[in-house]
Amino acid sequence: MIKVEFLGPIGKAPLEMEADTLADVSIKLKEDSTLREWLEKCAVALNDTMVNDLGIVLKDGDKVSILPPVCGG
Amino acid sequence: MELYNGPLDVKEIFGRWLDEQADSNYGAYIPFVGTIRAEDDIEALSFDIYEPVLQTWFDTWQEKAKALGAVVKMAHAKGDVPVHTSSYVSAVFSPKRRVALELIDVFVEDFKANAPIWKYDVKNGERIYAADRSTAMNGAGLLA
Numbered sequence: 001m002i003k004v005e006f007l008g009p010i011g012k013a014p015l016e017m018e019a020d021t022l023a024d025v026s027i028k029l030k031e032d033s034t035l036r037e038w039l040e041k042c043a044v045a046l047n048d049t050m051v052n053d054l055g056i057v058l059k060d061g062d063k064v065s066i067l068p069p070v071c072g073g
Numbered sequence: 074m075e076l077y078n079g080p081l082d083v084k085e086i087f088g089r090w091l092d093e094q095a096d097s098n099y100g101a102y103i104p105f106v107g108t109i110r111a112e113d114d115i116e117a118l119s120f121d122i123y124e125p126v127l128q129t130w131f132d133t134w135q136e137k138a139k140a141l142g143a144v145v146k147m148a149h150a151k152g153d154v155p156v157h158t159s160s161y162v163s164a165v166f167s168p169k170r171r172v173a174l175e176l177i178d179v180f181v182e183d184f185k186a187n188a189p190i191w192k193y194d195v196k197n198g199e200r201i202y203a204a205d206r207s208t209a210m211n212g213a214g215l216l217a
Contacts (some may be wrong), residue, residue: 007121008121008191025216042217043215049126050212066216068191069204069208069209069210070188070190071185071191071207072185072192073107073190
């Protein structure tokens with residue numbers, strides 16, 4: 001089981017799901033129509049490290065964070 | 074890296090950073106102050122920060138600065154920051170001015186593009202995500 005958290009303005013409660021790779025996470029999140037628009041604009045962190053590869057293998061207890069567009073300062 | 078609830082005490086932070094580096098033999102100290110402007114009838118801006126990724130981002134910049142013989146510093150506000158107060162300060166110390174002048178430019182621009190901080194306008198007490206001023210981070214769209 002992995003945990004997916006939605007940061008900043010997305011305003012969605014964290015989810016837990018079974019997923020072997022980030023590609024699995026993508027498939028499951030896209031089932032939620034309210035998330036599809038966000039996913040196009042969001043970057044991803046795995047256990048607080050930014051990642052850019054759908055093939056990354058996940059393990060039990062991993063945390064996937066969804067980061068929407070930013071504007072600090 | 075320093076995070077504060079509400080507006081920054083800019084004079085205290087810059088004064089303290091100056092004191093901390095007083096004996097470091099840096100010839101240049103370039104500060105940057107971000108101040109909330111009164112526009113579009115906002116009362117304040119408000120900020121959410123994801124601290125673990127921000128810390129990693131900042132640590133990477135400290136390493137880049139170190140390789141140039143320089144030091145980068147930053148402080149940012151969380152929560153509401155009223156107009157005409159400061160939400161963000163940063164600075165670069167370096168032995169000579171050229172490195173600090175160039176580094177403050179790229180550091181602040183990368184901060185705007187990749188620091189995990191979300192901005193909201195505050196109007197009539199309501200927080201409204203500043204979607205049109207926000208930038209998708211490197212790697213955005215991976216799960217789309």
